[in-house]
Amino acid sequence: MAQDIPVYLFTGFMDSGKTTLVEETLFENNFGDGSKGIIIMCEDGEKEYDEAKLATINFKLVTVEEEEDFTPAKLQEIQDTYQPEQIFIEYNGTWGMDKLLEAKMPEGWVIVQSLATVDSTTYDLYMNNMRAMMQEQVFSSDVVIFNRTDDDTDRGHLRRTIKNINRKAQIVYERKDGTIDERPEELPFDINQDVIELTDADYAIWYMDAMENYKKYDRKKVKFLALVYNPDKLKKGVFVPGRFAMTCCIEDVTFIGFKCKYDREEELPHKSWITITAEIRVEFAREYKGKGPVLYPISIEKAQKPEDELVYFS
Helix, strand or coil, X not given: CCCCEEEEEEECCCCCCHHHHHHHHHHHCCCCCCCCEEEEECCCCCCCCCHHHHHXXXXXXXXXXXXXXXXXXXXXXXXXXXXXXXXXXXXXXXXXXXXHXXXXXXXXXXXXXXXXXXXXXXXXHHHHHCHHHHHHHHHCCCEEEEEEECCCCCHHHHHHHHHHHCCCCEEEEEECCCCECCCCCCCCCCCCCCCEECCHHHHHHHHHHHHHCHHHHCCCEEEEEEEEECCCCCCCCEEEEEEEEECCCCCCEEEEECCEECCCCCCCCCCCEEEEEEEEEEEEEHHHCEEEEEEEEEEEEECCCCCCCEEECC
C-alpha cells in the first residue's frame, strides 16, 4: 500500500498572494524539513519562484499552463517523474475547482489542507462581478487569508461573507506589512446589557457569533423578533425561533435559529411571528452534534410580521 503523500492546495485569483504564501510557508516556517517536494504551478503571476533557492530545500517547480492539461494522466506523470514526498499546488484562480476536487489523484495523494488567499482591496469587486467563481474558491478552504488589510478594513464584513459560504473556514487578516492583525472584531450590539436587544440588522451577526463563540453567551439574556419554526418532526416542548437570512442573493435564503425548550401547554403556531426574550444556556444538543446555545423563554409575545422578513449577514 502506497504511503500517503500530503498535498497542500493554494487557491485564489492572480496576484492575491499565493506565491508569497507558499514561499513563506516553505522558507520562513521551515515547512519542507528536507523532504523531497514539488510545487505544481498553474499560473504565471507577477512574482516568480527562485528555482535555485527551492533546490536548497529539495523542492522542484513543475508548471501546468493550460486547464485542459490538468488531468489525472498529467498528475500521474508528475508523480512518476519526481516521486515527491509532499506536494504544493498553486491552482489557477480562473479554473473550475471541481476539476481539481473531483480529479482522480495518483495513489497516495491526499489533500490535507486547502488555503485561499484573498486581496482585501479587491474582494468586494470580485464578489460583485464574479461571485460564483469567488465562492467556489473559498467553499472548501480550511483557511482564508485576507491580505493587504489596514485599520480601515471592515473585517466583520469580510468575515461574515466568508462564513456564509464556508462556516468551518478559519479566517486570517494579514496587514500590508505582512504581520497578522489579531484585534478582536467589534459587534454591533452590547453583550453586557442585562438583556441583549437585537434589531433585525443585528440578528444574523449575532447568530453567527453565537454559533462560533457560544461559551460567552452562557446565561446571557437575549430579545429579538422571530419566526416560529415548529414542524411536526420536532418533539413536543421544542421549537426554533429564528429568521430567514439571505446569504448572497435571493436564490440563497436559509432559515437560521437556535433550539428553544418550551414547556407550556399551548403550542405556538408554525410560521407565526413572536417577540421572544430568553436565557441562553450552553448545553449538549443532538441537533448541534455537541454543545451549543439552547434558548429558555422568559417571555413570548405575539408580534406583527415585519415589512422585510429577511435578515442579512452584512
